Amino acid sequence: MINRKAVINVLGLLIFLLLPPLTQLFGQEYLLSLFSRILIYGLAAASLDLILGYGGMVSLGHAVFMGIGGYSVGILAFHSYESTAFMSWPLLISGTENALLVWPVAVLAAAFFGLVTGAICLRTKGMHFIMITLAFAQMAYYFFVSLSTYGGSDGLSLYNRNTMPLFDLGSDVTFYYLCLGILLVFLLMGHRLMQSHFGRVISGCRENEQRVQVLGFASYRYKLACYTFAAAAAGLAGALLANQGEFVSPGLMHWTKSGEIMVMVLLGGMGTLTGPVLGAATLLLMEDFLAMYTEHWMVILGPFLIVVVLFAKRGLYGLLTGAGGRHD
Secondary structure, eight states: OOOHHHHHHHHHHHHHHHHHHHHHHTTOTTHHHHHHHHHHHHHHHHHHHIIIIITOOOOSOTHHHHHHHHHHHHHHHHHHHHTOEEEOSSSOEEOOOBHHHHHHHHHHHHHHHHHHHHHHHTTSOHHHHHHHHHHHHHHHHHHHHTOGGGTGGGOEEOSSOOBBTTBOTTSHHHHHHHHHHHHHHHHHHHHHHHTSHHHHHHHHHHHHHHHHHHTTOOHHHHHHHHHHHHHHHHHHHHHHHHHHHTEEOGGGGSHHHHHHHHHHHHHHOTTOSHHHHHHHHHHHHHHHHHTTTOSOTHHHHHHHHHHHHHHOTTHHHHHHHTOOOOOO
C-alpha cells in the first residue's frame, strides 16, 4: 500500500526536480538562488538532526562546521587569486578553485574540528554539553574575526564559484541540481545509517545511555563517530553555501546561526532527516515572504513556531505524514 509518508516524499522530490523549468516558464529565475539556499540549509539541518533528533545531543555550535567548510573554500580561492601558497611547510599547499580538491578539504577540516572538540564535549551532558559546544563555536568565531588577511569581520568575497570537470557551477541551474543531488545522497546515507546497528545504538544512547553501556557498547565512541559525521556534512554545506553566495564571513559560524539551524530541525521534525529539509524550506520561505511586508517578520514567525512545537510531535513533517499530534 502507498502510505502518506511515501506520497509526501515523492511529491517533495518532484517539486524540487521541476523547480528550475517552472521558474524559467514563469520568469521567476531569482527563486533558484533561494531554493539553492534551502537545499544547502536542509543539508546542514539534516546533519544536526543526526545528533539532535537521533542522539539527543543538543548542540549550539553546529554552525561552526559550516563556517569552517565555507572558509576552506574562501581561503583556498584567495590564495589561488593571489598565486600564493596557503602552506609551504611541512607540506606545500597551494590555492585552488577545483571543487574536487576544495570540497574534500572543507569536509575533512570540519570533521577534524568536530572530532577534536567532540572528544571533549561528549564527556559532558545536558546543559554542560550545550554550553561547551557554544564556547567552542564562539572561540572559532572570534578566531576568524581576527584573521585580517582574510577580511576579518567583513568576510571574504569570491570572484566566482569553484570549478568542476563536466559541470558548469557558474550556472544557477547546474549548481541547484548538484546541491539537490548531494542532499539526496546524504539523506539516503543518513537513513541507512540510522536504520543500521550503529543507528540503533545512537538512539539507545538518547533513551538510556547507561543501559547501552551495560549491554557492552562503547557509547562514547559511537556518539563521537556520529558527531564527527554530522560535522563533516555541515562542512560540505558550508562549502556549498560559500559557492552559492560567493561570500563567506565569521557570521556564518555565530551561535545565532546554530540556533537558526536548530529551529529548522524543530520546525520540520526531529528524528526524521527529511523533516529538517521541510523545516529549512518553511523558515527561509516565510522569512523571504514576510520580509516583503514588514521588517518585524519574527513577530509573526514566533507564534507560528510555538503552535508547531505545542501541537506537533514531529513537526510539520509529522503532521503531513500522519505522525503528528499533540504532546502527551
